[in-house]
Amino acid sequence: MTKDMMPKFDLFQPADIETALKLLDKYGVKAWKMAGGQDSLDWFKDRAKRPEAVIDLSGIEALKGVRETEAGLEIGAMTTLAEIAANPIIKEKFGLLATAASRVASPQIRTVGTIGGNLSQDARCWYYRAGMDCYRAGGNTCYAGTPQGMNREHCLFGASRCVAVTPSDTAPVMVALEAEFVIRSSKGERILPADKYFIGPAVNITHMTVLEPGDILTTIRIPSKWAGAKFYFEKVADRNTWDFALVNVASAMKVKADGVIEDIRIVCGAVECVPRRLNAVEDIVKGSAKNDDTATLAASSAARGAAPLNFNHFKIPLMENLVKRAIRDS
Amino acid sequence: MSSQRIERHKLIDRAFHWVMAAAMFALLITGFAPKLGISFEWLLVHWVAGLLLSLIVLGHIIRALFWQSLRSMWFTASDATAVSSLLGKGDAAKPGKYSLAQRLMHHAVTFFCLAAIATGLVMMAKIDSPLWTRDPYLISAETWGLVYVLHGLAALIFVSLIVLHVYFAIRPEKLFYLRAMAFGWISRDEMTANHDPALWTDHTPRREGQS
Numbered sequence: 227m228t229k230d231m232m233p234k235f236d237l238f239q240p241a242d243i244e245t246a247l248k249l250l251d252k253y254g255v256k257a258w259k260m261a262g263g264q265d266s267l268d269w270f271k272d273r274a275k276r277p278e279a280v281i282d283l284s285g286i287e288a289l290k291g292v293r294e295t296e297a298g299l300e301i302g303a304m305t306t307l308a309e310i311a312a313n314p315i316i317k318e319k320f321g322l323l324a325t326a327a328s329r330v331a332s333p334q335i336r337t338v339g340t341i342g343g344n345l346s347q348d349a350r351c352w353y354y355r356a357g358m359d360c361y362r363a364g365g366n367t368c369y370a371g372t373p374q375g376m377n378r379e380h381c382l383f384g385a386s387r388c389v390a391v392t393p394s395d396t397a398p399v400m401v402a403l404e405a406e407f408v409i410r411s412s413k414g415e416r417i418l419p420a421d422k423y424f425i426g427p428a429v430n431i432t433h434m435t436v437l438e439p440g441d442i443l444t445t446i447r448i449p450s451k452w453a454g455a456k457f458y459f460e461k462v463a464d465r466n467t468w469d470f471a472l473v474n475v476a477s478a479m480k481v482k483a484d485g486v487i488e489d490i491r492i493v494c495g496a497v498e499c500v501p502r503r504l505n506a507v508e509d510i511v512k513g514s515a516k517n518d519d520t521a522t523l524a525a526s527s528a529a530r531g532a533a534p535l536n537f538n539h540f541k542i543p544l545m546e547n548l549v550k551r552a553i554r555d556s
Numbered sequence: 557m558s559s560q561r562i563e564r565h566k567l568i569d570r571a572f573h574w575v576m577a578a579a580m581f582a583l584l585i586t587g588f589a590p591k592l593g594i595s596f597e598w599l600l601v602h603w604v605a606g607l608l609l610s611l612i613v614l615g616h617i618i619r620a621l622f623w624q625s626l627r628s629m630w631f632t633a634s635d636a637t638a639v640s641s642l643l644g645k646g647d648a649a650k651p652g653k654y655s656l657a658q659r660l661m662h663h664a665v666t667f668f669c670l671a672a673i674a675t676g677l678v679m680m681a682k683i684d685s686p687l688w689t690r691d692p693y694l695i696s697a698e699t700w701g702l703v704y705v706l707h708g709l710a711a712l713i714f715v716s717l718i719v720l721h722v723y724f725a726i727r728p729e730k731l732f733y734l735r736a737m738a739f740g741w742i743s744r745d746e747m748t749a750n751h752d753p754a755l756w757t758d759h760t761p762r763r764e765g766q767s
Contacts, residue, residue: 366704367682367692386599387683428597430590438593 232270239282243289243442246281247412250440253279257439260284261304261343264335269348274357289342289444292316298450303342303443307396308333310341320448322457322476326399329461332468342443345397345407345423346435349390349499350470351380361388361431373536379472382532382541383498386428389535391496395461397424398476398493398501403452408445409437417447424500434499452478452491458556460548471496473541475548479516479556487511487520492552494528494545504528504549511553518554525550561741562756564653564733569624572616573737579609580718583672587711603683606676613673625757628653629662634755652755657724665717668710675707 235258240246250257258277260266261284269275283289289304292313299320301310310316311328330336330344348354349362351370359365370377371389380389392398400407400420407423409416423435437443456479463469477492490511494502506527514520528549529542565573582605586598620626634649638656641648654662681694695703725734732746747753 366700367697371690372692385684386597425595428599430595433595436595 232267233273233276235270235277236279237282238279239285241285241287243286243410243444246283246286246442247410247440249279249281250442251412253277253281255439257281259442261346262306262335262339264331264339265343265347272355272357274355274363283442289442295447297447298453299448301341301446301448303345303445304340305342307331307336307339307341307344311336319450319453320403320457322403322459322478323396323399323448325457325459326395326461326474326476329459329474330395335468341396341446344394345400345446346437346443347394348434349388350393351388351390352376354390361427362390364432371535375535376537377535378537378540379470379496380535380538381498382529382534382538382545383502384426384428384500385533385535386426386431388427388431388499390427390499392424392434392498392500393470394495394501395471395474398474398495399459400446400448401493401501401503402476402478402491403448404491406447406449407443408447409441410444411438411440411442413440415444421501421503426499452480455480456556458552460551462544462548473497473544473548475545475552477552477556479553481516485515485517487514487516487553490553492549494548497529497532497541497545506530507549507553516553521550521554524553560744562744562747563740564736564742565740567740568619570737570740572612572619576609576612576616579605579612580669580714583609584711584715584718588715599683603676603680603685606673606680609669610673610677613669625653628757629659631656631659632755650750650752650755652752652757655750661717661721661724665714665721668713668717671706672710672714675703675710678703679707 238249240249250259256278258266258275258280260280260282263282263284266280270277283304286304288302290302291305292302292310292315293300294315299315307327307330311324313324317324327336327341327344331339351360351362353369353375354360354362357363358369359367360370361368368388369375370380371385371387377389379391381391397420400423403420405420407418407420409418418436425433425436458475458477458479461471461474463471474495475492476495477490479490479492480488482488490508492504492507494504507524510524510527511520525546528546532542532545534542582601586602586605589596590598620629634651635656637646638648638651640646678695681688681691684690692700724730725737732742736742747756
């Protein structure tokens with residue numbers, strides 16, 4: 227693997243969205259959108275991706291910042307993870323997001339890494355990252371999903387030739403909080419619920435999100451529906467910092483005064499190519515008392531339907547325990 | 557129009573044709589739409605339609621071998637007159653049940669259909685199904701590459717053949733063939749105008765006195 231210097235590309239640093247969109251239209255699939263650059267530069271140094279033009283979005287001020295609106299919260303896609311983790315409004319109303327953002331990678335990476343980049347990042351499967359010609363890279367095989375494959379970090383659910391998982395810590399949070407993603411292109415603007423933003427290999431094996439070459443994720447809108455709810459986020463990784471989740475869980479829960487769970491959304495990351503919403507768990511706990519028994523019962527259904535690979539069976543009890551703690555301890 | 561109807565395709569053969577057509581369209585749509593940027597969960601539909609097509613083709617082969625006249629699909633010396641006619645040299649002799657163009661189309665479809673099916677069945681080893689677990693190491697990487705290229709090539713040529721087939725099926729002077737594939741019969745006038753009854757190997761009059 228060559229890691230000496232990046233191949234040549236043209237660097238553009240637009241100051242507004244319109245210019246960025248024109249550049250994306252001009253270069254099409256040969257363009258690369260760069261947010262914080264924490265993932266992009268690795269790709270370039272590894273020479274696994276060789277764009278002709280890199281569109282650096284970091285100079286577009288309109289894509290930055292956190293704003294309160296009547297409907298909830300708007301977060302610019304280029305807002306850094308450190309800003310999100312420290313933002314007082316987010317900490318007060320949507321502590322779930324602040325916690326998840328604070329668990330991404332390392333302090334240095336969070337200082338430049340953006341929420342849009344974290345949500346839109348590519349799979350971490352090392353066969354894919356190593357530049358092998360797997361399905362996700364446009365080839366015709368999956369090296370991780372074989373009996374001999376190193377698939378400890380890979381999926382339990384939704385495998386369709388590719389077995390990669392979503393590596394994002396903030397993606398499950400967005401699904402739990404019913405966030406909406408605003409996407410701009412030269413054709414206009416479209417708004418998608420978070421769970422429609424992420425796509426699995428059965429739909430498109432070379433993309434993790436619906437973003438097309440000419441699209442820019444501009445804003446994340448979080449409705450006020452879950453503001454101030456009981457939240458729980460936990461990430462289990464091999465290292466406590468600068469590592470991707472083996473499994474993470476994000477939940478938002480409303481509990482009545484009598485201790486009965488009124489409403490809940492609970493989502494796991496790193497078990498499927500998209501954040502996995504645990505509908506069965508939600509159905510079980512809604513209307514039940516928030517206690518250890520309910521948590522234990524719900525946890526037993528968390529991994530229902532899992533199809534583990536050779537080396538990731540451990541994710542099933544891990545997922546069940548995280549769900550149990552999310553319901554019991556939030 | 558003569559009142560006599562000549563059976564051209566039995567019900568079972570028409571059923572074969574239309575199920576085959578449906579499977580092929582499902583395969584082409586699920587195979588090419590994602591390449592055109594239309595994203596959806598195509599794989600399951602694709603391989604199920606592929607298996608259906610394989611079974612139908614197998615059934616058709618068995619039926620053709622034991623219940624139908626293979627001779628009606630062979631080339632004969634009289635086909636040379638059709639070629640000469642195309643080159644502007646004399647009139648073409650009337651064919652038997654199937655014209656030279658129809659037989660050529662059938663054989664081309666057969667060849668590329670079998671190529672797509674054979675490579676597609678090998679590619680099934682790459683996916684999990686209720687019946688087996690995937691094994692991408694079934695053949696070497698180089699052979700996999702060849703399998704994918706042949707599958708794609710056969711599918712692309714298939715698109716051209718289907719365009720041709722549909723075009724000729726809906727041309728006004730050929731519409732009676734489409735009717736025959738829908739309802740099974742052509743009239744005696746249509747038969748004598750376009751075919752040589754002496755070479756028509758498996759016709760049976762159906763209903764007398766009806767137009």
